[in-house]
Amino acid sequence: MPAKKNANQPLIGVALIKETCRRIRVARSYWDAHNNPACRGEREKALALYESLSQAEREKVPQVLRVWLRYRSEKYFGEDRTPPRNKR
DSSP states (O other), X not given: OOOOOOTTSOOOTHHHHHHHHHHHHHHHHHHHTTOHHHHHHHHHHHHHXXXXXXXXXXXXXXXXXXXXXXXXXXXXXXXXXXXXXXXX
């Protein structure tokens, strides 16, 4: 049986870029499925990873993903939007 990977290691370089892209793609799939709470959570994680990238690394993220992240962040999840309600 192979050893388990240590998930607690901080991501750097190419691994960080790949994880950022993966998170944005997952958020997009949740958005397309109209699963807004899950989309919000994934988008926040993706945005945190994206903001930890350097300017050169940010340019390696595909433009389609960058535009989607920025557009959704400002238009639908911005500070001026109504916060989500708690489900009972």
